[in-house]
Amino acid sequence: MTDDNKSQTSSIIQELKENAMKNSHITIHTDGSCKGNPGPGGYGAVIRHHENGAEIEKRSLSGGAASTTNNRMEMTAALQGLRQIKRDETTPITVISDSQILIRGMNEWITNWQAKGWRKAKGKGVINDDIWKELLEVSKGLNVQWKWVRGHDGDACNEEAHDLAYAAARKAT
Numbered sequence: 757m758t759d760d761n762k763s764q765t766s767s768i769i770q771e772l773k774e775n776a777m778k779n780s781h782i783t784i785h786t787d788g789s790c791k792g793n794p795g796p797g798g799y800g801a802v803i804r805h806h807e808n809g810a811e812i813e814k815r816s817l818s819g820g821a822a823s824t825t826n827n828r829m830e831m832t833a834a835l836q837g838l839r840q841i842k843r844d845e846t847t848p849i850t851v852i853s854d855s856q857i858l859i860r861g862m863n864e865w866i867t868n869w870q871a872k873g874w875r876k877a878k879g880k881g882v883i884n885d886d887i888w889k890e891l892l893e894v895s896k897g898l899n900v901q902w903k904w905v906r907g908h909d910g911d912a913c914n915e916e917a918h919d920l921a922y923a924a925a926r927k928a929t
Contacts, residue, residue, distance in 0.1 A: 765910075779808065782805050782845070782847050782848070782849040783804045784801055784837035784850070785852045787907070788826050788828070788829025788830035791928075794824060794825050796820065797925050798923065798927065799830070799836065800818040800920025801818070801836055801837035802815070802920070803816075804913075817837070817840065818920040819836065819924055821928055822928050827857055827858075827884060830853060831884060831888070834858060835894060837851065838895060841898060843898075850900075850902075851901070854906060862902040866892065874888075
């Protein structure tokens with residue numbers, strides 16, 4: 757793990773601990789996996805509810821598809837994780853993924869895509885716009901932050917989500 761990666765991971769962990777210490781916080785660690793791209797794929801999500809600095813609930817979920825792409829599985833992991841959250845939940849939620857496309861899409865690009873009728877800068881249609889739209893819908897009314905973590909770099913929670921996704925992809929074959 758490089759010093760930059762350690763610093764980033766430490767920063768995320770510190771922010772989550774500070775939020776947890778304030779009262780309550782939900783984290784959703786997500787990952788997608790694909791055997792071939794496209795090919796059989798799987799997703800994994802681990803939802804943790806923290807109160808007063810302690811994990812009080814943990815739920816894991818996974819699933820797969822016979823023919824998909826890695827990006828679809830990354831996005832599906834976040835979508836399925838968020839679907840587990842009650843619609844009236846007021847607790848801050850952090851979705852943590854190693855997919856820069858997912859995180860940058862939700863943090864940087866989605867507003868422009870919507871404004872341009874789900875078109876990118878050069879006029880091409882947004883790939884997987886069906887899932888992007890579902891992510892927007894399921895996030896409505898929730899206090900969701902999107903955070904990136906480097907994959908396969910020693911983050912135990914990311915590895916847990918990865919293991920779920922990998923196993924689901926193998927089952928989908």
